[in-house]
Amino acid sequence: MPKIxxxxxxxLKVSGASLFLAGLPLPGFTKDEPPGTISxxxxxxxxxxxxxxxxxxxxxxxxxxxxxxxxxxxxxxxFFGLHPSFKYFSGLMxxxxxxxxxxxxxxxxxxxxxxxxxxxxGGGLNPFSEKTGWLGRALDLAKTPxxxxxxxxxxxxxxxxxxxxxxPASIRNSGSLKTDLINMIxxxxxxxxxxxxxxxxxxxxxxxSVVPRDPASLARYAGKAMAIKGGPLxxxxxxxxxxxxxxxxxxxxxxxxxxxxxxxxxxxGYKEGLGDAWDKSIILTLTEFGRxxxxxxxxGTDHGWGSAxxxxxxxxxxxxxxxxxxxxxxxxxxxxRDLVSTIDYRSVCAACIENALGLDHDLIADxxxxxxxLPRIYDYIFS
Amino acid sequence: MNEHFRIAQKLGLMFLPNTTIPExxxxxxxxxxxxxxxALGIKQVRWHSHKPKVLEWPQSLxxxxxxxxxxxxxxxxxxxxxRRNMPGFQTKADKNRNRQENLMxxxxxxxxxxxxxYGEDQLRLRLNAFWANHFRTANIFDNGNHIGHVIEEGIxxxxxxxxxxxxxxxxxxxAMLIYLDNxxxxxxxxxxVQRAKRNGRQAxxxxxxxxxxxxxxxxxxxANYTEEDIKGAAKVLAGWGAEPGRVSGDKLIxxxxxxxxxxxxxxxxxxxxxxxxxxxxxxxKTIMGKTFGExxxxxxxxxxxLAGHEHTIKYISFKLAQHFVSDNPTQPDxxxxxxxxxxxNGNLDKIHTAVIERAIxxxxxxxxxxMTWLFQVIRLSGANGFKGWExxxxxDYNENIMRTxxxxxxxxxxxxxxxxxxGYSSDKSEWLSGEMFERRIRFATSLYTAGSxxxxxxxxxxxxxxxxxxRELIDSVNGNQKKFVxxxxxxELMGLKSA
Numbered sequence: 001m002p003k004i005x006x007x008x009x010x011x012l013k014v015s016g017a018s019l020f021l022a023g024l025p026l027p028g029f030t031k032d033e034p035p036g037t038i039s040x041x042x043x044x045x046x047x048x049x050x051x052x053x054x055x056x057x058x059x060x061x062x063x064x065x066x067x068x069x070x071x072x073x074x075x076x077x078x079f080f081g082l083h084p085s086f087k088y089f090s091g092l093m094x095x096x097x098x099x100x101x102x103x104x105x106x107x108x109x110x111x112x113x114x115x116x117x118x119x120x121x122g123g124g125l126n127p128f129s130e131k132t133g134w135l136g137r138a139l140d141l142a143k144t145p146x147x148x149x150x151x152x153x154x155x156x157x158x159x160x161x162x163x164x165x166x167x168p169a170s171i172r173n174s175g176s177l178k179t180d181l182i183n184m185i186x187x188x189x190x191x192x193x194x195x196x197x198x199x200x201x202x203x204x205x206x207x208x209s210v211v212p213r214d215p216a217s218l219a220r221y222a223g224k225a226m227a228i229k230g231g232p233l234x235x236x237x238x239x240x241x242x243x244x245x246x247x248x249x250x251x252x253x254x255x256x257x258x259x260x261x262x263x264x265x266x267x268x269g270y271k272e273g274l275g276d277a278w279d280k281s282i283i284l285t286l287t288e289f290g291r292x293x294x295x296x297x298x299x300g301t302d303h304g305w306g307s308a309x310x311x312x313x314x315x316x317x318x319x320x321x322x323x324x325x326x327x328x329x330x331x332x333x334x335x336x337r338d339l340v341s342t343i344d345y346r347s348v349c350a351a352c353i354e355n356a357l358g359l360d361h362d363l364i365a366d367x368x369x370x371x372x373x374l375p376r377i378y379d380y381i382f383s
Numbered sequence: 384m385n386e387h388f389r390i391a392q393k394l395g396l397m398f399l400p401n402t403t404i405p406e407x408x409x410x411x412x413x414x415x416x417x418x419x420x421x422a423l424g425i426k427q428v429r430w431h432s433h434k435p436k437v438l439e440w441p442q443s444l445x446x447x448x449x450x451x452x453x454x455x456x457x458x459x460x461x462x463x464x465x466r467r468n469m470p471g472f473q474t475k476a477d478k479n480r481n482r483q484e485n486l487m488x489x490x491x492x493x494x495x496x497x498x499x500x501y502g503e504d505q506l507r508l509r510l511n512a513f514w515a516n517h518f519r520t521a522n523i524f525d526n527g528n529h530i531g532h533v534i535e536e537g538i539x540x541x542x543x544x545x546x547x548x549x550x551x552x553x554x555x556x557x558a559m560l561i562y563l564d565n566x567x568x569x570x571x572x573x574x575x576v577q578r579a580k581r582n583g584r585q586a587x588x589x590x591x592x593x594x595x596x597x598x599x600x601x602x603x604x605x606a607n608y609t610e611e612d613i614k615g616a617a618k619v620l621a622g623w624g625a626e627p628g629r630v631s632g633d634k635l636i637x638x639x640x641x642x643x644x645x646x647x648x649x650x651x652x653x654x655x656x657x658x659x660x661x662x663x664x665x666x667x668k669t670i671m672g673k674t675f676g677e678x679x680x681x682x683x684x685x686x687x688x689l690a691g692h693e694h695t696i697k698y699i700s701f702k703l704a705q706h707f708v709s710d711n712p713t714q715p716d717x718x719x720x721x722x723x724x725x726x727x728n729g730n731l732d733k734i735h736t737a738v739i740e741r742a743i744x745x746x747x748x749x750x751x752x753x754m755t756w757l758f759q760v761i762r763l764s765g766a767n768g769f770k771g772w773e774x775x776x777x778x779d780y781n782e783n784i785m786r787t788x789x790x791x792x793x794x795x796x797x798x799x800x801x802x803x804x805x806g807y808s809s810d811k812s813e814w815l816s817g818e819m820f821e822r823r824i825r826f827a828t829s830l831y832t833a834g835s836x837x838x839x840x841x842x843x844x845x846x847x848x849x850x851x852x853x854r855e856l857i858d859s860v861n862g863n864q865k866k867f868v869x870x871x872x873x874x875e876l877m878g879l880k881s882a
Contacts, residue, residue, distance in 0.1 A: 044803070045803075066585075067585065110604070111594075111610070112594075112598055112604060113803065113804075113805070114598075114599075114803075114805045115604065127604075131812070152795060152813065152814065152816050152818075152819060153815065153816040165816045165817055165818045167818045169793065169818070169821060169822060169825055170789075170793060171785070171793050171822070171825040171826060171829055172782070172783065172784070172785055172829060172833065173783060173828070173829040173832045173833035174824075174825035174826070174828045174829040174832075175828050175832065177821070177824065177825075178865065180860075181824075181860055181865045181868060181869065182824065184856060184859050184860050184869060185824075185856065185868075185869055185872050185873070187856075187859075187882060188852055188853070188855070188856040188869075188873060188874060188881060188882055189874045189879055189880070189881065189882055190874065190879065190880035190881060190882050192811075192815060192879065192880070193820075193874055193877065193879040193880070194882065196815055196816065196817055196819070196820040197820055197872075199816075199817030199820070200817050200820050200821045200824060202817075203817060203821065240801065240802075240803070241523060241801060243591075245563075245564040245589050245590075245591040246564040246566075246567055246589060295585070296587055296588060296589050296590075297567070297568060297569050297571075297576065297585065297586045297587020297588050297589060298564060298567040298568055298586075298587070298589040299567075299585060300564070300589065302589070302590050302591070303594070335610065
């Protein structure tokens with residue numbers, strides 16, 4: 001049992017993220033290995049795309065949100081900037097290893113966190129219609145079931161039966177796991193409990209190093225695991241607290257900026273952990289909605305629709321800001337308040353699956369997203 | 384398990400060792416709705432000696448709401464003094480002392496755990512946890528002194544009244560107003576917004592609580608309300624909530640000055656009845672076709688309207704059934720609870736009685752939440768699972784038992800952790816993962832090795848009338864520690880199906 005004494009500061013940091021790994025090829029599995037790895041950073045609460053990637057070229061930006069827009073932004077091009085929290089990500093942009101999709105999201109406009117989170121993970125046509133997640137279904141189709149890692153199993157990864165999870169425990173006096181005991185407990189349970197204890201049993205036979213639980217360390221750990229031949233092909237890290245209705249802040253020290261720094265650290269952690277496997281990796285962010293264009297009365301923003309998606313990884317060979325900009329004037333907004341999503345983010349997810357798992361777009365559109373007509377935008381991202 | 388323990392597990396927290404088991408378990412369960420227990424707990428866990436004595440929590444560790452607000456203000460004022468490099472606020476010891484003296488989240492979490500472990504009102508505590516989860520008020524910022532208060536004084540103290548009263552009490556409580564950002568929300572036509580415009584400041588509406596009041600606390604999205612309805616609810620709520628931290632901008636002030644300022648803004652020091660007229664939206668508001676007037680009284684009218692709404696009844700009846708009866712409640716389960724709700728106009732005793740009746744009638748095992756399971760196995764085994772109140776805040780704490788909120792963090796569930804307002808799922812599919820199950824093994828092991836259980840495995844299985852599967856499991860492993868862990872992680876005690 002690794003003894004980790006967390007300070008309160010670390011303890012708080014820890015609660016900001018959790019990690020999931022998935023898709024370990026089964027031993028004896030003979031199909032050609034999929035071409036790459038796919039990692040998702042779940043941004044819970046609704047990331048503000050206009051703060052993360054401010055469209056400075058739009059004259060309405062500063063008019064609509066005076067206290068929210070960072071002054072020390074990093075320049076991407078003549079129209080878009082990058083939040084100062086994204087120092088590492090901006091370096092990847094400069095090296096042609098990262099891109100931004102802007103004015104994008106899932107086609108869900110009702111602004112509920114919980115319906116939105118269910119859809120962004122489940123990838124279904126209606127809230128709560130799916131018991132499995134789009135990434136789980138994709139891994140299942142790619143026939144790469146296996147291990148995954150975290151405390152709970154997010155909906156996003158459900159659907160590939162052999163997925164497992166990892167999240168380092170820190171419970172005093174709990175000793176080491178006794179495989180024989182766990183096997184007996186597993187045998188006593190019916191399938192649903194038994195299959196979970198089997199995963200514990202399997203873990204008890206493996207030597208895991210002590211892993212700190214801060215988001216960057218989790219990402220580094222995930223990257224390392226994915227870099228090993230026969231290791232997991234997919235991982236998920238969740239970052240919470242993007243729901244900044246009040247005192248959102250503008251720069252890297254604000255409530256939203258501090259969360260964006262966590263995302264930046266995670267991407268850096270992945271890069272370090274992946275090593276050479278970076279070249280075949282793609283990392284993408286996912287959030288349930290963007291936030292209102294206009295600042296609300298409490299120095300924050302309410303639930304909106306369109307946001308920005310960040311992509312990073314060696315699978316990208318040319319950095320771009322991919323956008324069909326809808327505008328920020330009142331007449332341009334959805335219901336006069338939200339940034340319109342002009343790119344269906346499911347197409348972005350599909351392109352990343354196609355790139356990493358080598359599945360055909362039509363198959364992904366049909367079996368993963370239940371939308372045969374889903375546009376293919378692969379070439380915009382990966383050419 | 385025998386019928387007594389089956390019901391104690393499904394609805395309650397298990398009978399403590401040496402408790403007389405009631406003969407008629409169904410009547411006992413319903414009578415439990417009225418059993419009151421003071422907050423019982425332990426002062427210290429003494430190692431290698433006698434079991435700690437169960438005592439009432441000292442009044443000095445249970446400050447009232449006004450005192451809690453003042454403590455939170457002092458916490459922030461002292462942090463400001465730290466920021467200004469003032470002596471007496473700079474060392475690690477200074478900072479720890481500030482937290483120990485002024486922040487309640489650790490002690491409140493411990494008191495909640497103690498109540499669950501030592502309390503005599505086990506069924507009420509389960510309902511308390513259900514409603515605390517329904518009305519989740521997580522600890523993201525500025526809420527460390529309020530969550531314990533709303534759980535105990537807002538929810539536990541109001542479990543025998545009407546749902547409408549519970550709804551109003553929780554909606555107007557600072558824990559909720561702070562968590563869902565209502566404190567600074569101002570009506571678009573309020574005096575505050577006009578004043579802000581003149582002074583080049585910013586002020587306006589925040590719809591966070593209005594939205595969740597409809598979506599999560601009452602009617603749910605099935606009611607097909609609109610953004611305008613959400614905005615209407617936010618306008619009714621505008622004005623509610625007291626400033627939880629400092630109130631003096633650049634100036635450092637005394638407590639008397641702070642209280643004067645708080646009273647000036649809201650007319651009272653009572654943050655549970657705190658309405659700033661300057662922030663309120665004048666005029667009528669329409670929500671789901673019904674019109675509400677202006678002023679402080681409109682909130683009660685709104686919560687009463689929502690409390691009695693058909694969609695609220697359906698939505699919460701389902702949640703209650705899913706938590707206590709079955710992951711997939713049957714139509715008769717739902718009908719029974721809904722009909723008790725309707726015929727009693729939302730009386731919680733009647734609603735809870737209906738839930739108890741269906742939970743007893745259904746023989747299905749119900750998977751237990753991590754925290755509920757932990758309380759149950761501690762009660763069955765007589766182990767020490769939580770610190771004493773003298774140890775929780777102390778720097779010199781007992782190394783054998785973790786701080787309470789760290790225990791909850793490791794379990795993946797706790798009301799003092801950050802989290803989303805939809806609370807924890809009662810559906811077991813959300814809890815099935817290898818890591819979650821590993822935590823059960825680890826906590827059971829730690830209770831055995833460091834918790835000095837008073838009850839032997841053999842005594843426990845005889846007392847609860849463990850089934851054949853559990854007995855065979857225990858027989859199949861060697862050694863007292865393994866037998867203990869096997870029992871606690873058996874399908875029977877986790878609320879899962881046996882092989």
